[in-house]
Amino acid sequence: MAEWRQYYQNEDDEVEEDEEDSGGYGRDSLVFLVDASKEMFIKSEDGETSNFDMTMQCVRSVYTSKIISSDKDLVALVFYGTEQSKNPRNSFKHVYVYHDLDSPGSQRVLDIDKLLGEKGAQFAEKTIGSGETSLGEALWCCSNLYSDIKLRLSHKRLMIFTCRDDPHGGDGAKDRQARTKAADLKETGVVIDLMHLTKPGGFDVSLFFCDIVSPPEDESELGLQIEPCRKLEDLQKRVRAKELKKRSQSRLTFSLGEGVNLAVGVYVLARTATKPSAVKLHRDTNEPVRTKTRYFHAHNGGILLPNDMKRAQVYGKKQIVMEKDEVDEIKKFDDPGLVLMGFKPMDRLKLHHHIRPALFIYPEEEQISGSSCVFTALLLKCSEKNVFALCRYIPRRNTPPRFVALVPQREELDQSQTQATPPGFNVIFLPFADDIRTLDAHVGPTASDEQVDKMKEIVHKLRFKYKSDSFENPVLQQHYRNLEALALNMLEPEPIEDLTMPKVQMMDARLGPLAQEFKDLVYPPDYNPEGKPAAKRKTVSDSTAQKPKAEISEEELKNHVANSTLGKLTVPVLKDACKQFGIRTTGTKKQELIDALTMQLSK
Amino acid sequence: MDVGFSMSNSEPGQEPPFEQAKKVIQKFVQRQVFAENKDEVGLVLFGTDGTKNRLAKDGQYENITVHRHLMMPDFELLEEIESELQPGGQQADWLDALVVCMDLLQQETMGKKFERLNIVLLTDLNVQTSADQLDVIINSLKKAGITLQFFLPFPLDGEDRADGGGDGPGPSAASARPGKGLSSQQTQGLEMVKNIMTSLEEEDGLEEVHTFRDALEKLSIFKRIDRRPMAWPCQLTIGSSLTIRIVGYKAVTEEKVKKSWTIVDAQSHQRDDVKRETVYCLNDDDETEVQKDDTIQGFRYGSDIVPFSKVDEDQMKYKSDGKCFSVLGFTKQELIRRHQFMGSQVVKVFAARDDEHAAVALSALIRALDSLKMAAIVRYAYDRRSNPQVGAAFPCIKEKYECLLYVQLPFMEDLRQFTFPMLENNKKFTPSESQLSAADALIDSMMLVEKDEDGESVDVFKVNHIPNPQFQRLFQCLHHRGVNPDDPLPPVEPWLKRALERPQAVSARCQAPLQDVKTKFPLKVVVKKKEQKTSADVFGSSADEPDAKRVKVDEEMEFNLAEIAAGNITSVGSVNPVRDFCALVRQKTVSFDQACQQLTHRIEQLLGNRSPEYYMKSIACIQAFRDQSVSSGNAELFNSYMQSLKRSVPDRNLQEFWDLLIQDALTLISKDEVDGSTISKQDANQFLAFEQKEEVQAAPVQEDTGDVDDLLDMM
Numbered sequence A: 001m002a003e004w005r006q007y008y009q010n011e012d013d014e015v016e017e018d019e020e021d022s023g024g025y026g027r028d029s030l031v032f033l034v035d036a037s038k039e040m041f042i043k044s045e046d047g048e049t050s051n052f053d054m055t056m057q058c059v060r061s062v063y064t065s066k067i068i069s070s071d072k073d074l075v076a077l078v079f080y081g082t083e084q085s086k087n088p089r090n091s092f093k094h095v096y097v098y099h100d101l102d103s104p105g106s107q108r109v110l111d112i113d114k115l116l117g118e119k120g121a122q123f124a125e126k127t128i129g130s131g132e133t134s135l136g137e138a139l140w141c142c143s144n145l146y147s148d149i150k151l152r153l154s155h156k157r158l159m160i161f162t163c164r165d166d167p168h169g170g171d172g173a174k175d176r177q178a179r180t181k182a183a184d185l186k187e188t189g190v191v192i193d194l195m196h197l198t199k200p201g202g203f204d205v206s207l208f209f210c211d212i213v214s215p216p217e218d219e220s221e222l223g224l225q226i227e228p229c230r231k232l233e234d235l236q237k238r239v240r241a242k243e244l245k246k247r248s249q250s251r252l253t254f255s256l257g258e259g260v261n262l263a264v265g266v267y268v269l270a271r272t273a274t275k276p277s278a279v280k281l282h283r284d285t286n287e288p289v290r291t292k293t294r295y296f297h298a299h300n301g302g303i304l305l306p307n308d309m310k311r312a313q314v315y316g317k318k319q320i321v322m323e324k325d326e327v328d329e330i331k332k333f334d335d336p337g338l339v340l341m342g343f344k345p346m347d348r349l350k351l352h353h354h355i356r357p358a359l360f361i362y363p364e365e366e367q368i369s370g371s372s373c374v375f376t377a378l379l380l381k382c383s384e385k386n387v388f389a390l391c392r393y394i395p396r397r398n399t400p401p402r403f404v405a406l407v408p409q410r411e412e413l414d415q416s417q418t419q420a421t422p423p424g425f426n427v428i429f430l431p432f433a434d435d436i437r438t439l440d441a442h443v444g445p446t447a448s449d450e451q452v453d454k455m456k457e458i459v460h461k462l463r464f465k466y467k468s469d470s471f472e473n474p475v476l477q478q479h480y481r482n483l484e485a486l487a488l489n490m491l492e493p494e495p496i497e498d499l500t501m502p503k504v505q506m507m508d509a510r511l512g513p514l515a516q517e518f519k520d521l522v523y524p525p526d527y528n529p530e531g532k533p534a535a536k537r538k539t540v541s542d543s544t545a546q547k548p549k550a551e552i553s554e555e556e557l558k559n560h561v562a563n564s565t566l567g568k569l570t571v572p573v574l575k576d577a578c579k580q581f582g583i584r585t586t587g588t589k590k591q592e593l594i595d596a597l598t599m600q601l602s603k
Numbered sequence B: 001m002d003v004g005f006s007m008s009n010s011e012p013g014q015e016p017p018f019e020q021a022k023k024v025i026q027k028f029v030q031r032q033v034f035a036e037n038k039d040e041v042g043l044v045l046f047g048t049d050g051t052k053n054r055l056a057k058d059g060q061y062e063n064i065t066v067h068r069h070l071m072m073p074d075f076e077l078l079e080e081i082e083s084e085l086q087p088g089g090q091q092a093d094w095l096d097a098l099v100v101c102m103d104l105l106q107q108e109t110m111g112k113k114f115e116r117l118n119i120v121l122l123t124d125l126n127v128q129t130s131a132d133q134l135d136v137i138i139n140s141l142k143k144a145g146i147t148l149q150f151f152l153p154f155p156l157d158g159e160d161r162a163d164g165g166g167d168g169p170g171p172s173a174a175s176a177r178p179g180k181g182l183s184s185q186q187t188q189g190l191e192m193v194k195n196i197m198t199s200l201e202e203e204d205g206l207e208e209v210h211t212f213r214d215a216l217e218k219l220s221i222f223k224r225i226d227r228r229p230m231a232w233p234c235q236l237t238i239g240s241s242l243t244i245r246i247v248g249y250k251a252v253t254e255e256k257v258k259k260s261w262t263i264v265d266a267q268s269h270q271r272d273d274v275k276r277e278t279v280y281c282l283n284d285d286d287e288t289e290v291q292k293d294d295t296i297q298g299f300r301y302g303s304d305i306v307p308f309s310k311v312d313e314d315q316m317k318y319k320s321d322g323k324c325f326s327v328l329g330f331t332k333q334e335l336i337r338r339h340q341f342m343g344s345q346v347v348k349v350f351a352a353r354d355d356e357h358a359a360v361a362l363s364a365l366i367r368a369l370d371s372l373k374m375a376a377i378v379r380y381a382y383d384r385r386s387n388p389q390v391g392a393a394f395p396c397i398k399e400k401y402e403c404l405l406y407v408q409l410p411f412m413e414d415l416r417q418f419t420f421p422m423l424e425n426n427k428k429f430t431p432s433e434s435q436l437s438a439a440d441a442l443i444d445s446m447m448l449v450e451k452d453e454d455g456e457s458v459d460v461f462k463v464n465h466i467p468n469p470q471f472q473r474l475f476q477c478l479h480h481r482g483v484n485p486d487d488p489l490p491p492v493e494p495w496l497k498r499a500l501e502r503p504q505a506v507s508a509r510c511q512a513p514l515q516d517v518k519t520k521f522p523l524k525v526v527v528k529k530k531e532q533k534t535s536a537d538v539f540g541s542s543a544d545e546p547d548a549k550r551v552k553v554d555e556e557m558e559f560n561l562a563e564i565a566a567g568n569i570t571s572v573g574s575v576n577p578v579r580d581f582c583a584l585v586r587q588k589t590v591s592f593d594q595a596c597q598q599l600t601h602r603i604e605q606l607l608g609n610r611s612p613e614y615y616m617k618s619i620a621c622i623q624a625f626r627d628q629s630v631s632s633g634n635a636e637l638f639n640s641y642m643q644s645l646k647r648s649v650p651d652r653n654l655q656e657f658w659d660l661l662i663q664d665a666l667t668l669i670s671k672d673e674v675d676g677s678t679i680s681k682q683d684a685n686q687f688l689a690f691e692q693k694e695e696v697q698a699a700p701v702q703e704d705t706g707d708v709d710d711l712l713d714m715m
Helices: A002-007 A051-069 A106-113 A117-127 A135-148 A172-187 A232-243 A324-330 A371-385 A449-461 A474-487 A504-511 A514-522 A540-544 A554-562 A571-580 A590-601 B017-035 B075-084 B094-108 B131-144 B158-162 B171-175 B184-208 B212-219 B310-316 B356-372 B433-445 B469-483 B494-499 B504-520 B548-566 B577-587 B592-608 B612-631 B636-652 B655-663 B681-687 B708-714
Strands: A027-035 A074-080 A095-102 A153-162 A190-196 A250-257 A260-267 A279-282 A289-297 A309-315 A318-322 A337-345 A359-363 A387-394 A402-409 A419-421 A424-429 B041-046 B064-071 B117-122 B146-152 B209-211 B232-238 B242-253 B262-265 B274-282 B295-301 B304-307 B324-332 B342-351 B374-381 B389-397 B402-408 B449-451 B457-459
Touching: A027 A051, A027 A135, A051 A074, A051 A106, A051 A117, A051 A153, A051 A232, A051 A474, A074 A135, A095 A106, A095 A135, A135 A153, A135 A172, A135 A190, A172 A190, A190 A232, A250 A371, A250 B504, A260 A371, A260 B504, A279 A289, A279 B304, A309 A324, A309 B469, A318 A324, A318 B469, A324 B469, A337 A402, A337 B504, A359 A371, A371 A387, A371 A402, A371 A424, A371 B433, A387 A424, A449 A504, A449 A514, A449 B356, A474 B295, A474 B304, A474 B310, A504 A514, A514 B242, A514 B356, A554 A590, A571 A590, B017 B041, B017 B075, B017 B117, B017 B212, B017 B469, B041 B075, B041 B094, B064 B075, B064 B094, B075 B469, B094 B117, B094 B131, B094 B146, B131 B146, B131 B184, B146 B184, B146 B212, B184 B209, B209 B212, B242 B356, B242 B402, B262 B274, B324 B389, B342 B356, B342 B389, B356 B374, B356 B389, B356 B402, B374 B402, B433 B504, B469 B494, B577 B592, B577 B612, B592 B612, B592 B636, B612 B636, B612 B655, B636 B655
Parallel strands: A027 A074, A027 A153, A153 A190, A250 A337, B117 B146, B146 B209, B232 B324
Antiparallel strands: A074 A095, A250 A260, A260 A359, A279 B295, A289 B274, A309 A318, A309 B262, A337 A387, A359 A424, A387 A402, A402 A424, B041 B064, B232 B242, B242 B342, B295 B304, B324 B374, B342 B402, B374 B389, B389 B402, B449 B457
8 A cells, every 4th residue: 555655645654554454465456447429428408528538537636636645556448439449459449548557657648638528529539539338348458558567556446337227238148248257357356336327218237237247245235336327426426435455454452351252444534635745766768766774783894683783762861772572562562453441421531632633443344254234233322322432552562552532423425325423433543631731821901892792794605514634734735737738848837826814805705894994993093913912021020020139159259160060050150150250350240250251260 | 958867767568768768769850851851959968977068167067968969850869878878876956957058059050040959858847956047048048939848758737647648548548657657856856847828828828748658659759751842933824914912832743752862872872883874876776876966856746757956846835925814804613623723733722911901802802703613724834934724722711721722734735535434324323222222321331520429520531631651651761770770661650551441340330331332242353364365466466577477488588589679688687587697507608606696686675675566576576586496406596595585584574575475385395395494394384384482493404693785695
């Protein structure tokens, strides 16, 4: 899972390790198999976009998101039902491999752009055309794409985009061949999905495609996505949901106590995305270079092996040395896992007890059977009783424990019957005593009802519906636009819209006179909140309370001189000392004072 | 600290007060050392055989020793306490000792600024004191602003003593009463302590009199990491004209250990003896080194790598216009999901200090949001250099103050929308009524919030009161190692272990409901069938994959093709090492030994990458190595290479690779295959098994240290 790691930079020592069995290394691959028949190019009734156009927009968005989030994944775009043929050995007629399985790059995005819109349809007509259909041949071709890949693939998916529910028009032989080839593909671990699009008279999956696609992961999914996609948004959502292989960060035992253990997978559903780290390139060839780090002995130059080194820290002027193993051992408290401590009412989960983004857990039936049932029972009951479970959490070996709140979350679907929130527990990290800082709260006067009411009007005018995915990270967006510009030799990067900036004009317009009215209520006329705070007038007590004169005995000074620790004293003390001994100093710098005193006292 | 002879008296089986007091001081100093603050500590002993203090004159202030002057505590002090702090044979007046301490404080703090001057007196009060100077002493304590704390072997209050110390029966009560009661000196001393403390601090003063045992318990917890919050002054803006002056403080954030481990030489323990070097090399066969100056930076853009210099990057990157806290709009609190909080901190936002107009304005906002159950969505930028965030500011109204709580929220790029199979209406997983009621009962029995006598609910497990166990453990180990450099690490302290466990009362209560859950829910660990995967399966199931076994079959054909294409092969290259190796062996242009050496060199290089893509190639190489060894009747090279490879597996983290060898059954060449082999068929079969214990046994042939490099040199 290199791409995940690159995109989601790890927090110092907290290395996210992915379990080998949850996919291990290896890359994800995705083949878009798109119907290029005439039907696909027919514009919808409202005359807006054709199914083909919608599909291309969708493919493009997957390409660009892959480039950003998982650039190692392999993607291919294959058309079937074409006039022209283009495939590795040119052994398949009416199959056009537009993009071979490879990681998507800038050029590919440009290629897709050529297929978009009105011009795109013309371009498609010219280059690929519409012709005879044989889904069997197309699937066969795709299976060759997979087998030509020499890399290890962890997740293989093929999505068919079509609006024809009976592609071969009743040709039994072709249907049979398609079924056989689909079965072959599924045999080798390829998951086939159908992204069916609208067609007049409705798309009947049972006519043909039900035998082609992979069975859903669980029965429940069957009922969900039977409706064909009408809107680009729906299609993108559906593709996105399928395209992302969910991966657990780890699989852990969740112990309720007394040997009652269930298995859960831990998932990261939100993690701060950061710029991927830079790659070092050789100046002359732009070829990536690797780094090797080694330790060697400063005197004899010999290479130091791990056993030749120890770890050390200095406390109280003493160096304390430990073996590397011991440093690890110190962090070990228990085996990895979740251990239930008990339950608390939800109102005990304080809003401000936040130290890290949350995780998510979901039962793992394959590890301990019966887990899902206990999990579901707990989920239902916790949610019904409005309580959360408090657990001790050790994510990995040699990792100290943290306490977490498991907050129940029941499944929610949106209007289009797509899952909006998945069922499971959110894992909220709780702070220890060390993590809470003692603040000296500012206490000031509070607002009157009139002032509060005026502010309520302001709040009311500026309210909106917050959605967690509505803000893009301007820093990341700018970075990728810059790369894009460089990669595609553009003159300058496409401008980004910074969604994090307040829309000041719109806000002002909406507020109208309210802002001024509020200011009149809370601020005196001469108050300027934007200016520098007025220099604090020194209070009377402040000026009279002169610092007590610090005096220092001669003996002590001599001691300091003897130990050459005069530097520890402050300048005023040193000055006073000089006066005390009637020493005339030429300067007022600390070192000069010290020198003068040393001269005098060491006589 | 009183080290007088009465401090060493105790009933049989009891720890003498001296030892207890010593522990209190140890723990105290230890906390100071690890908290690394600038506090200074001095140590004055009284009841010592000798006398060493400034005031000693004419038989006054005798048997009082200033053991250490005021300075920052360090390990030296800890070691001194450990080894040099011995019970004395004399008794000294604790009031005299107090005077010596006061003098010490006054003398040695002169010219420096201190927030607080404090004297901690550890004594059993078992000595005749002259109370005539008491008033003078109290007055000068007051004048100098010195606070006092007493640590005694017994509790202050006589009644508490009688019924067992008040806060718990057991040893503390027993040890609190040496003999039947207190001696007359002690009773008199206690009166004086009370007198001093109450006159210094009125009634609260008595709270600063502690027993050794209490103190030990409290001090065994290392000081929590305490940081002074940094004020972040800014302006909250709503639109273009409404501005409120605010100050933010980090209120909650994950505290990290301040220090990291440095790497030192194992022998000399010198940090400077270890030099770290990072070299850049090309990804070619020879790993050609490249100077750092000859590298530039680039970024991946999908399959492309775009060269992008640091200068260009800085010039083109997103620029924010400095610190801000600008409202983008307001939204219902319920739309902000708790589990979507991002970042690692919560910032409390107050009105600017001493600005009452700002306070009123902010108060209006806080109260408006609170009553509407809404929050502000804001753009937050710490300063010009930092990335802007979008976050939520929630209203927070406390009894004493009001503020906004700011938390970062996710960007679109931060979220992963995974879909999970449904649980509730899934026939397979739906719990039955009786199962649900078992879960219900379990939850009820395990509530961590209980009602006390007054009907107030009490949280019995407050995580935010538990010190971070990581720091506690680290400091415990560091301290132990610092004082006893040759000892193994100590076990986790019992109190810390307890703090991380379920509270006992809850454990006891949930026994029956847990049993019920156990019987009602069948839970079974799924025993995974040991999947017999071959390496080809692991690396993708395509038939066209250059499978190790196929290499053997296709050998002849491939060579011919290769020879035509590439001419004569003179060495084992990295592109197709198997082909090259087989060709070399067949052509006999170099000796078999040499060919093997070249091959193993390539294998080592491939394994050095520790990437699965290269494992496949390595496996093919080993297969070819083995095949050629068998056919040329030379088992020794292959076997010894394999044995050394096996030994290096743990260090090089090659377990996964080894598993692939197991799956392909690429084991040692046995006698049955090659006459010259010293390995029996059975040994060969067992060779691949990686049992930790057998490691030594499994490799008896080669007696050398088993470094792969050694082996290569040998060949």
